[in-house]
Amino acid sequence: MAYYSVLEVTPTTDAWIADYIAPTYAAVAKHGGKYLARTGSHERLEGKGEDPALRVIIEWPSKQxxxxxxxxxxxxxxxxxxxxxSISHHFLIEGTDDLA
Structure with missing residues (x-):
């Protein structure tokens, strides 16, 4: 069953970013992950609160x-x-519909 990492990331410094992207991409791929989105282009459609600078979605083949x-x-x-x-939040979401 697929799982999805959903991250909200707001850098507080950019010192880590240049060294982060390539090795993280390789580590994601090594574990069968696939980036579905890595973007600052997003908008809130519902609710209130601070929006992160970046949203990232990664599809995984399993929770493991x-x-x-x-x-x-x-x-x-x-x-x-x-x-x-950064200020970051990382959620792991099971790819299932509990309400179906």
């Missing part, structure tokens, strides 16, 4: 693949840099 990515040794230092240099 997403979890393995988060602990991937090649990714961990980049995750740490992003965590320290």
């Amino acid at each position: 693949a997403a979890q393995a990515f988060m602990t991937e040794p090649d990714y961990v230092p980049h995750f740490k840099a992003r965590s320290e240099g």
Whole structure:
């Protein structure tokens, strides 16, 4: 079953960004992930609140693949840099319709 990472990221510094993109892309691919969106082009259609600078959606082949990515040794230092240099929220969503 597919799972989806949905991230909201607002950088507080750009020091980490240049070194983050390529190795993170490789680590996502290594664990079978596929970027569906990495963009600052988004708009709120409902609700109120602060909008992040970036929204990212990654499709994973399984929950285990997403979890393995988060602990991937090649990714961990980049995750740490992003965590320290941004306000980020990461949600893992099961690709199912519980209301069907």
